[in-house]
Amino acid sequence: MRDNMLTMTNLMIVTLVVITSSMTYFLMGNAEGLVLLLIAGLLMVGSLYFGTLPILMTTLVLFFASGSILFYKVLIGANINQQMQYFLDVFLYYGLALIVLIIVAGKLHEYIMERVQQLRQQEERLTKYVAIDVDTGFDNQTRMMTEVFEEMRRADRYDLNFALVFFKIENYKEFKRLYSADEVLHMWKELARKIELKSRITDKKFRYKEDELVVLLTSTTDEYRDIIYDKFKEVILEHQLLSGKWITLSYRTAFYTYYPHQEQTLEQILIEAESEMKSHVL
Structure with missing residues (x-):
């Protein structure tokens, strides 16, 4: 043909x-x-x-x-x-x-x-x-939408809970402007490695947007929010550049707990998370 x-x-x-x-x-x-x-x-x-x-x-x-x-x-x-x-x-x-x-x-x-x-x-x-983000090795947005939707169905079927944690890097465009492409890639590689370090095997990680990561925590509810934030804060706030210099990164964050049989759709969940990130900084 x-x-x-x-x-x-x-x-x-x-x-x-x-x-x-x-x-x-x-x-x-x-x-x-x-x-x-x-x-x-x-x-x-x-x-x-x-x-x-x-x-x-x-x-x-x-x-x-x-x-x-x-x-x-x-x-x-x-x-x-x-x-x-x-x-x-x-x-x-x-x-x-x-x-x-x-x-x-x-x-x-x-x-x-x-x-x-x-x-x-x-x-x-x-x-x-090909649903893998090259920079982080995490699943990309397409896979995330599928995986989260399937997790919602599984939670409804077996009366389970799960949580979504959103991390949006503040001033990411400015970071890209100030540093080289190699430095930006290094930042994502290190950030992915650190999140992997603090995640369980059953947790799922996604590159949701250019400047945003999402972690799906199985069998997790809102009562563990502060513990989870503290765990990630230990590793993701400080970043060492390729030059050896240390800088501090800040994140807009959101924590959403999904309960079985709730009426919110995935699109509504994402909108609510975006709204929460406007007022919550890690």
Whole structure:
């Protein structure tokens, strides 16, 4: 399928080159020919960008208008100057070549758009299957939504609780501006390592957003909130740069406990967590 599409694309490109080369050869002799070449070039670019139909309709309207004017001139016996005679001589052949040029360019546009759509679909599928964040090694947002939803269903089924802890790095954009890409990557690697160090095997970690991590704590309720915050504070506030210098990181945080059979949806939970982070700093 891919080879066939590539062959068709190459064939259409060759056809466009042949047609434009032929038109250039026959029309380059005078100013009128250059005008026709310019029109053909503009229509070809339009077909590549907008597709066949709108440009073809525009061309047919232009042909009809031009043909009507020429026919009227001949009908009333008006004097035909050199420019008009030139257009009469090439009108049929130029028109046919132009229509073929527009159709081929439009088909090439369709193939390009189809290829772009296929690439987007492949990217979406890849995002779903490759659900690991490269910087931290944690599951990404796509996997997080699936995992948390499944945990909610499991909690409802077996009357269990779990908690979600959100850590959003304050001034992350400023950190990226001040430090190199290697330093930013080092920060994420270290932060992930420290969170792993303070988490249980059953806990799940996610890179929810560019500047935000989420930890899903199984069998945990709100009464352990302060203990959990203190445990993470021991390791995530102080960070050593690659240069050896120590800096202090601060976080916007939220703690959400899920109880069995509650009515809130996952989207509502995330909105509530975002609201809590506005007023809670670690």
